Amino acid sequence: MNERIKELAEQADEYADYKLQMPGEYDPDWHDVRDEKFAELIVRECIDVVQRTVDGKPVDDLKEHFGVE
Numbered sequence: 001m002n003e004r005i006k007e008l009a010e011q012a013d014e015y016a017d018y019k020l021q022m023p024g025e026y027d028p029d030w031h032d033v034r035d036e037k038f039a040e041l042i043v044r045e046c047i048d049v050v051q052r053t054v055d056g057k058p059v060d061d062l063k064e065h066f067g068v069e
Contacts, residue, residue, distance in 0.1 A: 002066050002067035004045070004065065004066065004067075005042075005066060005067075008038060008041040008042060008045065009038060011037075011041055012034045012035075012037040012038035012041060013034060015033070015034070015037045016030050016031075016033040016034035016037065017030075019033050019037075020033060045065070045066075046062055049061050049062050049065050050062070
């Protein structure tokens with residue numbers, strides 16, 4: 001897995017832990033909160049990459065950034 005994606009997943013995990021604040025307990029909403037934040041972080045990352053793109057190839061830049069072929 002791409003290192004940046006791993007970092008975003010870890011950020012989403014930490015967000016869900018903080019948001020629900022139930023250490024050591026199972027919360028049925030944890031995965032929903034985590035997945036929603038993970039998706040948001042990916043979209044924000046995509047927006048940042050596209051905004052930095054000058055040569056008109058945002059799709060190629062996004063693929064390269066996330067290590068997608």
